[in-house]
Amino acid sequence: MTQVTSSMTPQAYLKSLSRWRAAEIVFWLATLLPFFLFPSYLSLASQIALAALFALSLDIILGYAGVVSLGHAAFFGVGAYAAGIFSKMVWGEPLTGLLFGATLAGLLGYASSFIIARFRHLTLIMITLGLGLLAHEVANRAHWLTGGSDGLQGIEIWPVFGLFKFDLYGTTAYGYSLALLFIFFLASRRLLNSPFGLALRGIRENWVRMPAIGAERQAHIRKAYTIAAFMAGVAGAALAQTTESVSLESIGFQRSADVLVMLVLGGAGRLYGGLVGATIFMVARDQFSGIAPQYWYFWIGVLLVTVVMVLPNGILGGLSKLTARWRKP
């Protein structure tokens, strides 16, 4: 490895880090398979794609900037509610609704980032948790706007580009969700290979050193947090549109905790970690709960424990360690 790379120029080396690998291309081609192989699973596939997008947004702050959040669903939920309400009050055109929801989530993320960027560790986790719970409570109390615990009613979404209606089979829903996931994956990939991505990794690797090399670490975190909130808003808005429903669960603690589990399961800080984690978690949940609707928690629990014991640092983290060991015995 070292021999090969050390002969490269530094520019070529850095460029090579962001080159597409064969496995990635296979991965993205595989995301098209559900259309052909599992046409009756497209609704699930659509929700997996959105969960993956949500996990990817968390990865930007958690995996790269080291900001652990237990309140990330606040942005998901704001995106979902805003897109839902937009469809009721303005019109049902999906892309404008998506943009509206995501922008609102991004603005909220920007506002709260001024608090977030000042803290680390448990304090940070608890403040994000507290803000998340407050957002949930606001949604509950604003019954007139959100429908409270009954959920937001009367969302109607027009066909995408006026052509593709959201159908019972989830074909359009999966196409829409997958397209969004891919677009924001490309954006995240670029972001993480950018100077800014390097700065975020710097923050994760050494919080103390950053100011000593002249970095405005709080400004970096504010920016990352805003971007992550925007992306979470996209995921939430798309879920609201593809299911034509929003409930308090979409802004609740459970969703924040689930996305954290998905990301850590897949491997935080690895770009594909959230995608892999969301897929495995959601498929496992669907299959286990099909077999044992009351006790599927047990098997999910066993899955998590097994992964931690066998593959620390998430599935991708563990696998890369295993392959590294295998390469140099």
Add this chain to the structure above:
Amino acid sequence: MTAVALSTRGLSKSFGSLPVARDINLELPVGARYALIGPNGAGKTTLINLVTGMLAPNAGQIFLGSEDITALEPQERVKRGLARTFQINTLFPGLNPLEAVTLAVCERRGIADRFWQNIAVHNEAIEEAYEILSKLRLGDVAYQPTRELPYGRQRLLEIALALATKPRVLLLDEPAAGVPQEESGDIFEVVAGLSNDLTLLFIEHDMHVVFRFASHIIVLVGGAVFTAGSPAEIAADPGVREVYLGTRKHG
């Protein structure tokens, strides 16, 4: 009369009732090579923390050139040309030296917040980073994760990171701390080779090194400047011998 690069006036700090810096007045002329010595617990690292803004003083002022930087955040001081290294490695273990130094260069050039560009397009920044690494004899390990580098190389990377900020004043906190004696010379060769415009202040315990590389020595005892002067003056000062050379421990 040479211009002053860095000065402090009446700098004081105490933790609770324990004073760690007492009325410190320094003046570092441009291009100086100053050593800061003193027994363990004399407040040497604290002084660097105060000057770089990682600690807030209780009283006193800090000037970079003629600008009062006392109220500035650490990163703002860095941007004005005041850099430091750390006694205990404070690196980015998961980044390789090229990435780490490129990051520092990007921060200085103000392009570190560009999230829409691939880093590979910033050729000049990368080249500059690689030049710094080459100069510090780190070119051959530029692509290895920092945590896998030999310790001595990591000490050099400490300096490389500081140099990437293009400092006018560089504060080195025991640059060769923990490095075997035969290698520590290499590190100071590197330090000595730095540009003459750069103003240096370094903490060091090894008196051979201090007398060889420093043009001027400041002796800190109990948080206060005990005395200062040329190496010859310090070597001849019986007070220093008594409080410092006589009782010092190898650290």
Add this chain to the structure above:
Amino acid sequence: MRPRRGRFSLPRLWGILGAKDANKVIQGEEYMRHSLLAGAALLATALLPAGAQAQEPIRIGFISAFSGQFADTSAQMDNGIKLYMKQHGDTVAGRKIEIIRKDTGGPNPDVAKRLAQELVVRDKADILAGFTLTPEALGAAGVSAEAKKFMVVMNAATSVITERSPYIVRVSLTLPQISETAGTWLATKGGAKKAYTMVSDFGPGLDAEGAFQRAFKAAGGEIIGSVRMPVANPDFSAFIQRAKDLNPESIFVFVPGGAQPAAIGKAFAERQIDPKKVKIMSTGEAVDEQAVKAMGDLALGRLSTWHYDYNHKSKMNEDFVKAFNAEFKRNPDFFAVGGYDGMRLIYEALKKTGGKADGDALIAAAKGMKWESPRGPISIDPATRDIVQTVYIRRVEKVGGAIVNVEFDKVENVKDPTHK
């Protein structure tokens, strides 16, 4: 014939590949249209008349919160379903009944909607049933309307649900049905002129508050104050002290089932509000079996309006409770009776249609259906497809050492008052 629920079966794969060959250009919009057509074909086979597929079982998709905070509600509903099927066999009109259970994990309309879609599209479910929680029912309602699937709501109690699809029928209760009865009764026969209301601050609580206050005022009573309490609220003492400060003659309470009924009951006692002196009226959840057990003597005198209790005196209910206990070692509750009556409705409707399971036939059969339930006589309002039933006024009393709800008055044939 179609493969039986085989998810990765070869014949299905061949079918898809074959279809791909037939339409050589499958790209973009073409593909979309193609798959929609294929989907419509699939849907059509699901809707074929019963004669063509007499051997096919009738599949009931049972969507509910089997895990999480509301798991027990679904467990009891499932018990009711299981008991009915045990007693009446698993074959109706020559067709086998198959239940496919799907877990929503809680009030998740998005999950409920997806599960309903999957049940219809993948599992070929003919009927959707279950729904302990309103958001679940609302999430699935759109699928019922779009795919024309008969949908039986076995609990979710918000009035509006049945209006969301013409194929929905409800066999449980509506909150306004219960709370309005409480308000009217308390102001008239109950002899209270002033009331204070305490409800949980979420949809059902606000519905209950509104219905009670409306009916209480209409019957000449006066509301002297009200408080809305957070849904996740383990400690009630401060709210009860607020009520006590006003020294009300009667108090109306709505809290969701679970841990809160016992907690608020004990808090009344701790703040020395005696149900024997102050009329504490509530819906049935607040004095359910577990809550009364946990409160013990402190519950004596509590009033409530409700549609079912395992102590209801009727031969049918005694048999039901006995059979339920033999099977599940516990008493049935209103979730169980909802599941039981829901299955009864499905069985009887299928008998009427002769095994035809399409939405139009089943909803036509269900409208106006009347029968004797363990809770008493009930019927389905042909106009609103909602439940019409007797609401009982009960008081917590000690009967032979056991502390139970005793029915001492009732209002017959109560409809939901909010449907137009």
Add this chain to the structure above:
Amino acid sequence: MLPPVFGVLFDGIAYGMLLFVLSVGLSVTLGLMNFVNLAHCAFAMLGGYVTVTLVNELQWPFLATLPVSFLAAAAASVVLERLFYRRLYRASDLDQVLLTIGFAFISVAAAAYVFGTIQQPIQTPPFLRGSTGFLGLGLSNYRMFLVGIALVVTLLLVAGLEYTRFGAQVRAAVDNQRMARGLGIDVDRTFAVTFALGSGLAGLGGSLAIDIVGLDPSFAFTYLVYVLIIVSVGGLGSIVGSFAAACLIGISDVAGKYYAPELGAFLIYLVMVAVLMWKPAGLFGRR
């Protein structure tokens, strides 16, 4: 005669004390051992089920079940600690989160399987029911009992960790494992015992909680948030801090509900965020 609000305040403190007993164990393991144990409330749930089973099935007196639930939760935690947790003492926080969330999931399903999803009722002995008059206030007997237990637990813990040989060993092992080993301290055993102590306290808290908040399989998650709030507001590893945080949260919760019910559920979250912004390490945090 005191105005009724004092009675309400007393209830709030008592409620806070319940949260204190539930959470102090986590403060010990998280603060001293730096281990993120999100299965903490699963041990509390175990204690609760032990008490319910002994009282309802075997007709044990309620008070006699409390030590048993402490021991049962402690024993269960030692088994988990030996088999799983100890291997992750040096792993990342996120791996610890994943492991312990996994155990919490398993515990929820296991409880539903063994005990059913039903809400478990419990009858406390007569002298703990109802209330006692004091200066015109009705003070709940059970809540007075809770406050008493919380005070005893606090005193024992503070005394135990500050003034005993074991406490000194724990602190030494936490500060510097290698040095502690060098001094002949059995670090593994010390950690196991500390962990068992924390989980045992959770078990005790679970038993005490049933009468006020009930018990069903979702317990392992429902109170996790409250427990985390107490631990973070109090400051990691500080027993006195947890005690103060529990009082603060309990009092502000009831006072808020009494004077401004429309603030409702917002209040404790606002208090938490405000305290942490003011003192990021918590009221009595060291860092």
